[in-house]
Amino acid sequence: MHRRKHRIAQLTRPLDLVKHPLYREPADALRETLVELSRSSGFWKYAQAVGWIDAPVPADPSQINRCMFSFAYYYDVLKQCRDCQRDFIFYAKEQKYWFETLKLPLEADAVRCVGCRRRKRKQSQAHQRYSVLAGKASLGDQELEELAGLFLGLWNSGQRMSPQKLAAIYGRCRRQIPESDVAREAETLHREINCEKED
Ligand SMILES: [Zn+2]
DSSP, X not given: OHHHHHHHHHOOSOOOBOOOSSOOOOTTOOGGGOEEGGGXXXXXXXXXXXXXXXXXXXXXXXXXXXXXXOOOEEEEEEEEOTTTOOEEEEOXXXXXXXXXXXXXXXXXXXXXXXXXXXXXXXXXXXHHHHHHHHTOSOOOHHHHHHXXXXXXXXXXXXXXXXXXXXXXXXXXXXXXXXXSHHHHHHHHHHHHHHHHHHO
């Protein structure tokens, strides 16, 4: 009990809520109106959670994958994004959609805000496409341009990419599409990295 009280007390800074394109935040989405959800619901997921109880969404446990217990409502839960550290709401309606429509297991949790989730999804799509192109023995001009663009995009977004691969891509661009923007960008990046090494 003490620990949960402490959890609310820790939330002293003002909320910096990420907007969700589909769901509206509670009318009084203030820190002062947060409650410990474990007091309002028997749902084990809410044991450590704080949120708002003004817009409960009825749960239908018969629609949930391998649900061994029953609970009556979903509530809007306050979370902090793992990536950008901003506050976001894991909306009651969103939870219902995840667990009852998408049939995600109840253990699934929203750890990133909607913006960071989208960014992460785009990055993993870019990675997949990059791997496909990188695995090809020969590439047309357009494909090579796409490969270099994907590499640079992933690099610039802070993904761990190998400088040796950059050197190889730069070499291919210089031979095959020397006039392209990506060739110039790859060259600049390649030089920057090699300067850093010499320093
Ligand atoms: Zn975020």
